[in-house]
Amino acid sequence: MSKIVIGHKNPDTDSICSALGYAALLSAKGEDAVACRCGEVSKETQYALDYFKVAAPKFIEKVEEGQEVFMVDHNEFPQAVDGIESAALQGIIDHHKMDLHTASPMFIHTEAVGCTATIVSNMHWCQGVEMAKETAGLLLSAIISDTLLFKSPTCTEKDKKTAAKLAEIAGVDLNAYGMEMLKAGAGVGDMTPAEIAKNDSKPFTFGKYKAIVSQISVMDPAEVMALKDLLLVAMSNMCKHEGYDLSLVMVTDIMNESTDLLYVGEPKQLLADAFGKAADGDCMHLPGVVSRKKQIVPQLTEAAAKL
């Protein structure tokens, strides 16, 4: 049975492309490894896959007991594919905070960089493995996506240098391709409010509260905000049916680098404390905020510890 390389649920471009990139690296080293996904491919990711003519990883509902699995772009089990608890975890490549307990030593490589694909790319070069043009293109797409074309505060010099090198291998103009890819993923198109409310969503626990934080990055926030009332209903339903105390949706304006944070649920005081603004409505404008990982989650974690 092939080893599986897989990103988190509700996969973003990094989770799909780093899985493909790391599976390619393992294969080049003679291992029988295949990339999988445990969620839908986003419009942005599909643009990248189409551009570089690569098929999406195979969709799987869950992993079997004893299945050998590499986790990329996440390390917390609640974000992982179903069945992960009884799988044979082989390794982790990630760029998030670490919350992990393992029974025995294993391969783990995490770095405080903007994108898992930056780590996967450098592993190729470190190990002297030649990278296919399309792999470079997909890994580049992941970096552009996670760093919002280098605008996110999570972006490091290493991400920028790696992206430049990848663009050369892939034979694309970094900025032109990057803008096109972001645009392709940015519109809400024919998404339903329920789909927007769950877009790129991740569950978190802030103190004793269960929250789900989604993000949709757009060129024009007005397009999403026109659906605000329907979106709030969808968020409220999500809380009710999936047992969350709070549902947050980041409507992130890529061009102006700001976020409208929609919120439903309790405690609203957590939001007021975290971002230093009144939280008596259903939306908070946060200028300069584009990163969930750096500008939303740590602030909520800290506020919850003091609540």
Next chain:
Amino acid sequence: MSKIVIGHKNPDTDSICSALGYAALLSAKGEDAVACRCGEVSKETQYALDYFKVAAPKFIEKVEEGQEVFMVDHNEFPQAVDGIESAALQGIIDHHKMDLHTASPMFIHTEAVGCTATIVSNMHWCQGVEMAKETAGLLLSAIISDTLLFKSPTCTEKDKKTAAKLAEIAGVDLNAYGMEMLKAGAGVGDMTPAEIAKNDSKPFTFGKYKAIVSQISVMDPAEVMALKDLLLVAMSNMCKHEGYDLSLVMVTDIMNESTDLLYVGEPKQLLADAFGKAADGDCMHLPGVVSRKKQIVPQLTEAAAKL
């Protein structure tokens, strides 16, 4: 203030030499980093330091608040230098099971290899950093020590290949140097029973029981076993004064690849369950057992879960 690279308390050769090796790598890359230690240098380690004419890392009692620290050869805070909780942790290089929660992403590299020095060595080569002869000698010493010259079940092909390459850079005959180094560290010499009882000791929690597991590797176990009664008293005192439920001392016969496991404290049933032998005395002979990490700790962890 320099960044500190430091191994675990009661440092073994890997904790000292990987700290020196990784500090050398960081320095070569232009970072201001220095190796430290939070315990005595063992006879074995001193042999390696003398052989390659390198001074021992500076001893520190604790790290200051906000001090930038890299942890090598461990990742659990109870095994780390005092003050680690309020230090600014920069990264971890290790080959043990992972039990870690971090507030933000950071550099972590762990692998299921026999020795941290194997990882540190390959980081040099991966990053194209030239390694000094004495650094190679120390990293080689760590691999020989942790794998008992490749005899331990924790030893991998990667450890062997890395050691061969290091021996070439260091200009030593791997086997001849290895045997000399192990011999130098193997005798109990003028150690007191209390010193033997705490040799290379690490604290663990098995279920609800606090244990301390020490190890002394020898060419001739009879030398230690002659001190058995005094050793058991020292172990009993350690339990009483430091609050452990169990004190275990592995007297490991390097040449015959076996361990006499001395034990004091409760519950003895835990030992009986873990190793499938009667535990109604104070010593258990375990043929083939040389590795605490692979042949003692997981077995106790598993038995405690079922007790």
